[in-house]
Amino acid sequence: MGSSTPFWQALESAETGTQRPLEEALDALAFNEAGLIPAIAQQHDTGEVLMMAWMNREALETSIQERRACYWSRSRNRLWRKGESSGQVQQLYSIHTDCDGDTLLLKVDQQGAACHTGRRDCFYVALTETHAEVDQSPLVDPNTLYGNP
Incomplete structure (x- = not known):
């Protein structure tokens, strides 16, 4: 209910x-x-949700300056x-905040797999009423992504 700071409240x-x-x-x-x-x-361009990561202020400023996603590991x-x-x-297209400034949305052009498992995105396990199911195959062997053939 409402924003957490006057800055975000004013933008509402x-x-x-x-x-x-x-x-x-x-x-x-x-x-x-x-x-x-x-x-x-x-x-x-597709709206596909690829991943969630963390940013500190330096990562955010670096992303804005370089026009390339930079996170805090x-x-x-x-x-x-x-x-x-x-x-x-x-490659970074835009960065938006949510209404109360506690989450960022980066619109990017993802080259290949976004997930360290070699899949296009990190959301490849579907939860149902009875089980968890992997619903996406890797695009590339994760060992080749990180130089571990």
Whole structure:
């Protein structure tokens, strides 16, 4: 019910074309206690939801500057440019926030597989009333993505 900060509340009733400085928007984002915000990657032309990852402010600023998706890797504890080791790059078309600034939506052009399993997207396990079912085959052997033949 409503936005969490005055910045987002003011935009709720703003007219199309209203602009605010980028720094103000970045300052108003709801990063969690680890300094991260969820980022959903979506194929720009088909609407296909590809993956969810985390961004810190530096990853977000890097993505905006480079026009290429850059995330924060919690396992590596460093910035991670999507495709840096696999070649499965995400060219950035746009970044949007949700209405209260606690989730990002990146519209990208995904080159090949988005998932580390070699699948097009990370959402390949369907949950039904009775079971979980893999409903998507890998596009490429994940071992070849990361140089482990």
